[in-house]
Amino acid sequence: MTTESKGRTALYFTVLVLSVVILSSLSMALWGEIPETLPSDQELVLQASMTIKEFGEANQLSNTVLKEVFGLASPEDLQRTLSSTGIPLETLSVEVNKVLSLESEHASKNWMKIRLKFVLWAIYLGVAFFLLKMRKITPALRRGLLLGAVVLFGIILGADPSPMGTVKDAVVLFGQTKVIFPPRLIAFTLMLTGGILIANKFLCAWGCQFGTLQDLIFRLNRDSKDRTGVMKQVKVPFAVSNSIRIVFFVLMTLAAVLWATDLIDPIDPFKLFKPLVLGVFSGIFIAVLLIASLFVYRPWCHFFCPFGLVGWLVEKISIYRIQVDYKTCIACDACSKACPSTVMEAVLKRDRIIPDCFSCGTCIGVCPTQSISFKAGKRSVPPAGKFET
Numbered sequence: 001m002t003t004e005s006k007g008r009t010a011l012y013f014t015v016l017v018l019s020v021v022i023l024s025s026l027s028m029a030l031w032g033e034i035p036e037t038l039p040s041d042q043e044l045v046l047q048a049s050m051t052i053k054e055f056g057e058a059n060q061l062s063n064t065v066l067k068e069v070f071g072l073a074s075p076e077d078l079q080r081t082l083s084s085t086g087i088p089l090e091t092l093s094v095e096v097n098k099v100l101s102l103e104s105e106h107a108s109k110n111w112m113k114i115r116l117k118f119v120l121w122a123i124y125l126g127v128a129f130f131l132l133k134m135r136k137i138t139p140a141l142r143r144g145l146l147l148g149a150v151v152l153f154g155i156i157l158g159a160d161p162s163p164m165g166t167v168k169d170a171v172v173l174f175g176q177t178k179v180i181f182p183p184r185l186i187a188f189t190l191m192l193t194g195g196i197l198i199a200n201k202f203l204c205a206w207g208c209q210f211g212t213l214q215d216l217i218f219r220l221n222r223d224s225k226d227r228t229g230v231m232k233q234v235k236v237p238f239a240v241s242n243s244i245r246i247v248f249f250v251l252m253t254l255a256a257v258l259w260a261t262d263l264i265d266p267i268d269p270f271k272l273f274k275p276l277v278l279g280v281f282s283g284i285f286i287a288v289l290l291i292a293s294l295f296v297y298r299p300w301c302h303f304f305c306p307f308g309l310v311g312w313l314v315e316k317i318s319i320y321r322i323q324v325d326y327k328t329c330i331a332c333d334a335c336s337k338a339c340p341s342t343v344m345e346a347v348l349k350r351d352r353i354i355p356d357c358f359s360c361g362t363c364i365g366v367c368p369t370q371s372i373s374f375k376a377g378k379r380s381v382p383p384a385g386k387f388e389t
């Protein structure tokens, strides 16, 4: 590839990243979220003879909190004494702090923005699904769709919620306070069902703000037909990337449960979409990830992302997925060469472990016999010897 093409890639990369940072700062200043901070555990004033009302006043707890903690049925219940509630005084602080944590989670959310994001995700993924199924995704359209997702779900609608955050925040909140935030559970179920189970890794492919940004950067460093890198690109063996991802997931969970620590927060790449709270360390880490994205396909997704790992497990039973028709396939290998990672190679060789397929459709576009499609059903097994080298 010429020096001119490499220069163009570097220029596009720089313009893209600077635009994301500047525009996200503006968006955040206009309608950013309240930072999520968990209330520190309160030492409560309590005596068995106190009424619930007195207990609430002494500790500045709202009636909503008291209702949640004591399961109050009527205002008269406020006159009951703590000893009559059946809740041991030793566990009362824990119960109150759990309810306060849930309240704080609820208050930190911009619910209008969250609902809007989910509706737009459903529409956007629906359009991408239709285009992929109809074989309409060209290299230029793919870049356009990826850019659209970065702008809409990252710059305009912000870092939260994100598929990754849904898993990470649930683990961390549970580790720190032993509570589960019900709306997050609903979001997680919706994301897994609509974004992974129905269509293989679709939310990651076309909706995740940081995933699509990495994908777009990778495509900036490819020729116009989206087949090879302008600067050399590397396919990391899946055994390596997935092992690191599993270890990272275990460490993240242990840190949350044993030490109430959020291991991802200092390096959270989604903070790129809220640059006003970006620290030096996370800034450097994100810069490294973005530069690496030019050469390695979706490094954060493959090496670190907890949702990526969960999604990889769930995609084993996804309904719609990339499939090869071996009756018409001429074993030319064009698809596995163009595939940004090692997935297609593993599919063709029918490896036992198939890496994450991000349903990008690159393989569909390069197949000379139109033998690859995105459809429902199990993948068929290639005839013995067809792809042996």
Ligand code: SF4
Residues within 6 Å of the ligand: 162, 163, 164, 203, 204, 205, 208, 209, 210, 211, 212, 298, 300, 301, 302, 305, 306, 307, 308, 309
């Ligand atoms: S795997 Fe990648 S695309 Fe999927 S949630 Fe994680 S960062 Fe986003």
Ligand code: SF4
Residues within 6 Å of the ligand: 322, 338, 339, 340, 341, 343, 344, 356, 357, 358, 359, 360, 361, 362, 363, 364
């Ligand atoms: S097999 Fe590779 S090229 Fe085909 S959709 Fe999956 S990731 Fe993309």
